[in-house]
Amino acid sequence: MSDSYDVIIIGSGPAGYVCAIKCAQLGLNTAVVEVSSDAKGAPVFGGTCLNVGCIPSKALLDSSHKFTEARDHFSVHGIGVGSPSIDIAAMMKRKDKIVSQLTGGVSSLLQHNGVTVVQGRGRLLAGRKVEVTDSDGSKSVISADNVVLASGSEPVTIPPAPTDDQVIVDSTGALLFDAVPERLGVIGAGVIGLELGSVWGRLGSNVVMFEALDTFLPTMDTQVSKEAAKVFKKQGLDIRLNALVTGTRVENNAVTVTYTEKGEEKSAEFDRLIVAVGRRPRTRDVFSGDSGVTVDERGFVFVNDACATEAPGVWAVGDIVRGPMLAHKGSEEGVMVAERIHGKAVQLNYDCVPSIIYTHPEIAAVGKTEQELKAEGVDYKAGSFPFAAIGRALASGETEGFVKIIADAKTDRIIGAHAIGPSAADLVQQLVITMEFGGSAEDLQLMVFGHPTMSEAVHEAALAVDGIAIHMPNRKRR
DSSP, X not given: OOSEEEEEEEOOXXXXXXXXXXHHHTTOOEEEEEOOBOTTSOBOOSHHHHHHSHHHHHHHXXXXXXXXXXXXXXXXXXXXXXXXXXXXXXXXXXXXXXHHHHHHHHHHHHHHTTOEEEESEEEEEGGGEEEEEOTTSOEEEEEEEEEEEOOOEEEOOOTTSOOOSSSEEOXXXXXXXXXXXXXXXXXXXXXXXXHHHHHHHHTTOEEEEEOSSSSSSTTSOHHHHHHHHHHHHHHTOEEETTEEEEEEEEETTEEEEEEEETTEEEEEEESEEEEOSOEEEOOTTSBOTTSSOOBOTTSOBOOOTTOBOSSTTEEEOGXXXXXXXXXXHHHHHHHHHHHHHTTOOOOOOGGGOOEEEOSSSEEEEEEOOHHHHHHHTOOEEEEEEEGGGOHHHHHHTOOOOEEEEEEETTTOBEEXXXXXXXXXXXXXXXXXXXHHTTOBHHHHHTSOOOSSOTTHHHHHHHHHHTTOOSSSOOOOOO
């Protein structure tokens, strides 16, 4: 192992490992420092996303969805399967296999691209030096012309509900249940809470979700959040808004939750409780006080639009910097930083970063919401189209939701897109591409969309922006 590199990346999550691979592809002598290890002591790559976040949760979401399909929807197709059962151990084994395959793939990619792996806990010192602490406590120091901080995030804990990894768990523990809890409480009705609540609700849990805010999914377009609330209620999720958890008591392998709902004190008992109130940047002990790196009051590293910190030659990407904590956002920041280190002044378009909730139906969005545009005084026009009027959706039995497109009233450029329904994540990506190229509603109106496809909802929503949708009555415009 060398003592000096062109680039050292601390952390190998989606932001870190992608940055490392891109740096190596650009001919830079690159090292990645990773603290996580498996039972055999080998480094584990992929960070939260691959190991205890995006990937395992999607594996369980897929398994649980297939279970509900067999239980509740196969009969309409003339398919009889009796009463299906769920083997939790087998479901978890499948999840673990997927995680192992992907993390092993990252290891192979780092090796293939010539990235040096340094195992241990990395800590940035002054002068772009990185102190690495091994598992036995021994320390060594390596240095680089550029250091990239990519240490990721961790679940937020709250005093009223301390986790014990048994009855009260965080998002990681919720991926490890060995049985379906009959009564499941979830603190937080955001992305993580909804996805985890959906998994176990589909498998038979009676799910109650406590949301301290008085608005459901407030960052989503209001039209979408209202539709989502209706859909989840229909699915059996008991979402209680303006419900603030004030305490918990664990007795006899169950937990009693005390909370206030609209000012009234209440309590409820559960077999398991998931704390899913968000994530915080993992920046504690990642850099020394004299490193030149500074953080805000919430622990996020200060960076400019190019992810450069206030310390020369030090960068920060992913969950530890401003913006949404999204794996794809972090990955592209990693690519941007690699290119900038190599001398190319590329810039990430943060207005075109999509957000996705992988419930069923999926929820996805990019750009501005109507409420944001109203608050900003922007003159806009919007159109939406329901999946209930799409032939492919009817044939698939996936008719809930809609696609919505928002365009600037003067330029016709698309400035926001929102969807709830089948393949919403992939459909919104079509709008991301359109927005990235400065496309307009008319551009989409003039394109040919295959039939029958879910994508036709995008075409019709673009037509609806100007009140000229073909396959539904249009509202008269003043």
